[in-house]
Amino acid sequence: MQNTLLMAVEFYKDNTGTDLPLCYTRAKESNTNNKSMLDRVKQVLPQIAANAEQAEKLRHVPDENIALLKKIGLHRAFQPKVYGGLEMSLPEFADCIVTLAGACAGTAWAFSLLCTHSHQIAMFGHQIQDEIWLNNPDATASSSIAPFGKVVEVDGGIILNGEYGWSSGCDHAEYAIVGFNRFDDQGNKIYSFGIVPRQDYEIVDNWFAQAIKSSGSKQLKLVDVFIPEYRISKAKDMMEGKSAGADLYPDSKIFHTPYRPYFASGFAAVSLGVAERMVEAFKDKQRNRVRAYTGASVGLATPALMRIAESTHQVAAARALLEKTWQDHKLHGEQHHYPNAETLAFWRTNQAYAVKMCIEAVDRLMAGAGATSFLDNSELQRLFRDSHMTGAHAYTDYDVCAQILGRAVMGMEADPTMV
Structure with a gap:
């Protein structure tokens, strides 16, 4: 860490002729805690889950949730280290968002974007980065x-x-x-x-x-x-390493990458987190479920077991696909190697296919969860709604993504109407 700070001082002096601002030393403070960011997220998860119903009524992320997540430093995930950021790997960050989404999908969705936009800002020139983060290192x-x-x-x-x-x-x-x-x-x-x-x-x-x-x-x-x-x-410059900030952080493992995969990483992470939580919530509900008219135990009957088995497999498959894709992002960044068009097509469409699998897994469970699952106070109906919304974004629309990948694997030119 000391070497990083010295490099930051030298970099800043070389490019501005002035000493490094005091706020840069926060990088040392923010990295002294050996506890993983995922562990920190898990610590604040109960409070965020408790706020989920109120968050829906507010129609925005509660101030308490933002304060909790900033206190553990998650907003610094993709901020450059010279401003006190963490420069986390994409797999590590995505796993935090998956976990957060199980407690409150809206919080995870919004906060993941506040984080990933810092990755995009780091591709602009140093003047705007200084303007933002020297004035307020916590800005998003x-x-x-x-x-x-x-x-x-x-x-x-x-x-x-x-x-x-x-x-x-x-x-x-x-x-x-x-x-x-x-x-x-x-x-x-x-x-x-x-x-x-x-x-x-x-x-x-x-x-x-x-x-x-x-x-x-x-x-x-x-x-x-x-x-x-x-x-x-x-x-286009931000996709090809030609933007004003492209050479600002030569030793970074996350900024020698296209902006878009980082920007969009949270969409599928939220969908996966919702689906994983749906599996757990369905199991909790089914253990003691009986049919109202007959008193027969149906929660552990064969149809319920088959539903939970297939959805468990499907969600696990979605996680495996996403983890492999996120790891590929990480390796490209570490090697300062920009992906070719076919790799980008896979990254984009893998995400959408994983979302498609997550929604199918959620739907299968919701269809067998009983009428009480649709009541306003049921967590399952909130997960059901949120799951479908994760597939409604332009980036996760699989009808579009299937065409993108189909053209790529057949060696056809990309269709400019599909972004």
């Missing part, structure tokens, strides 16, 4: 990256107007990453991202959903917002 960003906004090119940047939906965790973020299209001299689209501070946009409370309720995935409204060039990056 939400996002809305579909290019909804209208861009006007001006000297030194752009003026952006637009209404950006689905910004999970925005109530707890100090910044937002938004997507938009610029155009080159030939009229070609350049899909880009811009980082916007909280004071430059309005949060519109329009998050009224039937699942993942506590994610607080509200709308961001931008009116005549100026975004300077140093806060802008091309998406």
Whole structure:
């Protein structure tokens, strides 16, 4: 750790001509605890699970949940070490989100994105990174990256107007990453991202959903917002190691990677966590279940045993597929090796197929769990709803992903309409 800090001091002096800010020394403090991050998550899990019902009523992550997760340092998972971050491996991080999702899927969904956006920010130039993390080392960003906004090119940047939906965790973020299209001299689209501070946009409370309720995935409204060039990056550059921050952390094991797999890692992790919890909740319910009209024991009857057996296998298969994929992400990053198009297609579609398996496993159990499982106070119905929402994201839509992988394995060009 001492060597890392010395390198950080030398790096900062070389690039800015000044001494390293005091907050960088927090990296030493944040790494002195030998307890794994997963163990720390498990410690706060009971409180987060106890807040799950209230979180749904709030329609955003409770402040207590955010405070608990920041106290254990999970928000620093993908923050550069020179700012006090942890630079965790993707498998380690994903396992934390899986575990968290079993307690509250909305909290896991929103918080995972607040974490992974730090990985994306680290690919911007040092000026915006300093602006964010020197002022507040605990700062995070939400996002809305579909290019909804209208861009006007001006000297030194752009003026952006637009209404950006689905910004999970925005109530707890100090910044937002938004997507938009610029155009080159030939009229070609350049899909880009811009980082916007909280004071430059309005949060519109329009998050009224039937699942993942506590994610607080509200709308961001931008009116005549100026975004300077140093806060802008091309998406393509972030996928190919050509962004302004590409060479800032030469010894890092996580930043020599495309941004998108890290950004999207939480979606399947949440789905897996929900499915694993559904298996446990179903077993707990079935052990003493009797049929109301006859008094016959049905919880441990053959049909119930067959359902739990197949869903257990299916969820285990989903975990195995995801763990292999996350490990592949990790190895590519450690080797500073960017994946080819076919590998990227597998990474993208493996996630969606795992989500598909998790939803099927949950559905099988819910179909045999009895009418009381649909009552509002039943954990099973919440898990059922949340599970289906994990497959509704554009990145986990298997109808799209099957076409993407089919084209890749047959050696066809990627379809630009499928992202």
